[in-house]
Amino acid sequence: MAVCIAVIAKENYPLYIRSVPTQGELKFHYTVHTSLDVVEEKISGVGKALADQRELYLGLLYPTEDYKVYGYVTNSKVKFVIVVDSSNTSLRDNEIRSMFRKLHNSFTDVMCNPFYNPGDPIQSKTDLMKWQPLNGL
């Protein structure tokens, strides 16, 4: 499963970042933050060419030696980033897509929570945590 999932607001500040605790949290923050470069590049590229295709999945943003970083952007320009271990070869594109879909659903649930103030970092222990691709590790 993933080693890090991140939800990033439209303004590019993190709403939610959670990573496998055994590996440096900071490293993932750097990785996810840097991946925004590619996300923005892809979004602007999509805006020109594939505006009406409504493809939210951005695919592999960039690989590193140890990790693969995948991106997904909602229609409201909230970005999801999932980092998986490069050695984890069982994850194909379809699995990543379905992870993103689940993450999107969970995020929608969080947004539906009347006690959640949109734009605030997601603190709730029950919302996004319910779905835990990280728990598999």
Next chain:
Amino acid sequence: MENKPIVTCAGDQNLFTALYGSLTQQLPREPMEWRRSYGRAPKMIYLEANFVQFKEELLPKEGNKALLTFPFLHIYWTDCCDTEVYKASVKEDMQRWQAALRLHGSVDWLIAVVESDNKKKNKTNILPRTSIVDKIRNDFCNKQSDRCVSLCDPLKESSRSQESWSSFLMKLRTLLLMSFTRNLGRFEDDMRTLREKRTEPGWSFCDYFMVQEELAFVFEMLQQFEEALVQYDELDALFTQYVLNFGAGDGANWLGSFCQPVRSWNGLLLRRPIDMEKRDLIQRGEASLLDLRSYLFSRQCTLLIFLQRPWEVTARALELLHNCVQELRLLEVSVVSGALDCWVFLSCLEVLHRIEGCCDRSQLEANSSHTVGLWTYATEKLRSLGDLCGLVSENGPNSEDLNKTVDLLAGLGAERPETVNSPQSPYKKLKEALSSVEAFEKHYLELSHAAMEMYRAIGRLRSARLLGKSLAEFYMRKGDPQSAENFLLDSLKSYVSESWSLPLTHTRKQIAECQKQLQKMDEYLQTSALLASDTNLSDEERRHFCQEILTFASQTAEDARVALSMSSVTRLQELCFRPSSALVHVSAALLLELRLCSLMPVPVTLEHISASIHFTEEQPGSTAQKRAAQNPDGTVTFPAASPASASALELCEMLEHSPSDNTLSSAGLACRNMHLLMRRNDSATSLDTPNTALTALALEDGAQMLRASDVTLSPGNNSIVFTSQKPGVYTLRQLCATLGRVQLVLPHLYPVVQYEVYSQEPQLSIQPLTEHLLAGLPQQVKFTILTGHYSVKKGDALQLSNTDSMPVLHSSTRKQHSSETEIFCNIRNLFPSSEKVTSISLPVTPPYHTLEFLLDVLCHIPSCPARMESERLTNGQISHRTRSRTRFNSGMTLIDQKVSVDCPWSIYSTLVSLTFHVPFKVKHSLLSVGRRKFIQVCLQNVSDTNFRLTNQTLTENQHTPSLELQQCVFSVWELRWSGVSPVSLHCEFSASFAPADAPDAALKPYRYHFTLERVSTLLSVCAEIRPAEGEQDCRTGALCRLEVSLTRLSEPSDSDEEYSDTDGLRTTRLLYEVIDNNSNWAVCGKSSGVVSMPVAAMATHKVHMEVMPLFAGHLPFPSIRLFKYLPHHASPVIPPDTDSCLENDSLSLDDQAETASLRSRGSVQSLGSGESAQPRGPMPKRQAFGPGQVFNGTQGQQVLVLPAADHHLMEVNVT
């Protein structure tokens, strides 16, 4: 090395050699459609061939699967046109050739018969030319007649020759393709069979690799690079899958050979189309994983470049490098540490070189997004090599590091011959970089900057900054904080602007280290402050940074203080005013409570904390709407900084009142932070928003301060008490906490916090307790003293000037209260100091309190309202007071009383006006009966209070009627006097009154002065109406006689009448007038006249006239009036019988109403000739007598008039 499909040529070699040139030239000229098996899409293909001489050994032996050397087509060339020759030698040769082919199972052959006209001309007895071809066809091509073609005059430029060529080439191509399809199909089938055997023991990937690569070669040979690439990709995938399976525990035996330790890491080699060294290794089954991968990639790279897809090379290269590292890990291949880094570094650079070799510069720049990954990867790897070999430390490598370097260099082997001559080869670069610290730095910086430049060029600023950060780390390791700082600050900016707290903290920590080394104390302390309050750090770290600040603060040094942003260590949460209105008067205490949340890990003792304030001398109250942020309870809540709130609209209400009448003229909403929101928001600036923490902290000088000393700033609240200011509006601008040399400054307070200090003059106001103050009764008035800035001292007293008409009686209660507390004081020390002055001593009262007490005052009702005197007040002032006016609507007479009060705070007297209402209206009248006189006094209550009235006195009579609302009490007294009647009588009516329910003690006197003039009766008038002569009764329409007798009862006083002496007899001239206002009578003849009346008692004068009753019944007498007749003194006596003259003169008469009614009646003889005709000149006057001077005896007298005997015949003559 150009590979082409092999086509063998047998037969006449000379002939073939002659045709070879045009054949090789023309064959690839036109494409052919290649239909493929297994549903693969057909392709257009340009065919080429390598024509070689047929040899038996060229034919593949059984089991040889090599495709590259496989002859796809065998052609037999002959130009034989002679049947004899054919039969003699050619046929035999052909048969041998066919046999050889058949032996090897090759069915792809063609017999080409070249015909030429030259030969025909030489031999005349030849058979028809087709016969040879036919013969051959008969002999060899049983069912495949197309296997034999003829070519006509191939070396001549004729249309026939052209035609023949093209059909030959078409045939040749078709056959070639057929051969490809057949042979490749067979090969593929074999290959698949081999692949299916991969689970069998003893299966070797290397063998299979060679087989499939053969296919790839053929495709490449056929220029089908796509197909060739597919073969390699399949191999790649197959191998990857095996590695993955191995990782999953399903290891294949053959994979063992790939698991041998890596001994060579000399990187990819992409400069040769086929790396035969590595290929041999694979073929021998001795290749390592890196060898296989390198070879595979070099082939893929070659094909991709053939396909003009260089950018795919870079992407695949990166993937490959990552993958290899992973696979080696997965297969647990032992690798010398750093070896892979070398391999990756070399490979990256090799790929980049290769790409640079096939693209021009502009193309490279446009596609740097594809290459930048490799650059970065190379940089990273070089960096880790540097770390490994001790090239990054300040001291340079030690011996252990050097050993490692030597090992690594050994693994590189010798440089490959291809790059020996290029000075910039990756191999040379790596060797140089590892050779010395300086060289390493040079290469590392070169790579880093190149990668950063590329990132910036393609807009990946975050990536560029991350690189910059690792560059900064490098500089720090090298002990060069100066160079590191900018990179760190740059990346900090991006984390701050996007609120990534963890990277932010980390970067900031690095900055702190850097600034410490640079001795930038201000910045270091600022960063430390931020770090000390950073919850991402451990408590220990936070304490460390906090201690750094405290240590610095406690140092005594001469240089100036350091100002830090307070917002980094404390958060201003709330600000609370007591009183909550934030509005205080001068010298009052204003409690300002700041709730500061300290983010420091330890309690910090501040020497003092001060708030600088900005003073504006505005009118208090004018800024009320500006302080919208202040809650009604006096608290101002400061919003916590959150990333979302930065973009929120700050709206405020705007109300505009028109200046004239203060009505609302416009209302709206205004956005206060529009300048922030409307800013251009492009991508470049979004990351470059200024770092608020590092902006200059300008400390305002000379501003007024609120101060609190020795505050321990532990998480909690701090309060500051502050007093005494000049009146005005104060705006809190800054907060500043002093901590030794360190000052914590909060440069701006938003929302705007203001408080007001006002100053007020003492004020005295006196107000009635009831709606109206009634004169004559004790009334309570309320004294209200707003002490303002004046503090009432002991002995201060109010001096009230008394007036006669309004004495101050006493005060009842007194209370004193301020805005917060109410103090009720008992009344003491209240006594008039003199008759003229009432002194009220005031209790000691602090400023800005309100003193209230009640005082009873009494306003005497003036006995004669018409006449008022101005009185001199005791304090020497003229009081302009007691101006009476009558309010007609209420019927009350008002008395304005001005009270002069001397206040202790002012040298001037305060004039306070009180309006009293007189509750009564009084009228008097004199009534006469002959000589008897009566006085009637009418007293009317016009107030809304019920009164009791006693002791009305004019005579000795006493009775106690009650006087209800609007009720009138009439009192009548008879006047009697002995002796001569007085000319004028001064009377006083007095009564006692009190509210109806009040006890007797509350009775107040009411006096009414009036004067009666000319009381005695001078004349009496009697009249008698008699019927005409001979009649019994008076009848309507009949003339009756009216006899008026005037009798003088007493001699008039001198002033009363004007005498005229005629014949020694003193007479007065009287004007009489008989008027009937009720139209009962018609006065016939003269209705008025002047008579001379002797001035002697009891003198009588009789006047006769005729009147006619107009109605029947008891008719009242017509009224008879007497006037004094005053002829104009200068003019001769006007004849008495000039009625009209008198009429006109009535303008000047006193009693105009009567004259008017007289005129309007139009009854008698008046209005004869109109007024305007009369000349205006001195006219005689008539003057009325006083009310008691003439007694009219006819008043109330009636006479009976009978109706006329015959109504119908009655005629009325009116003259």
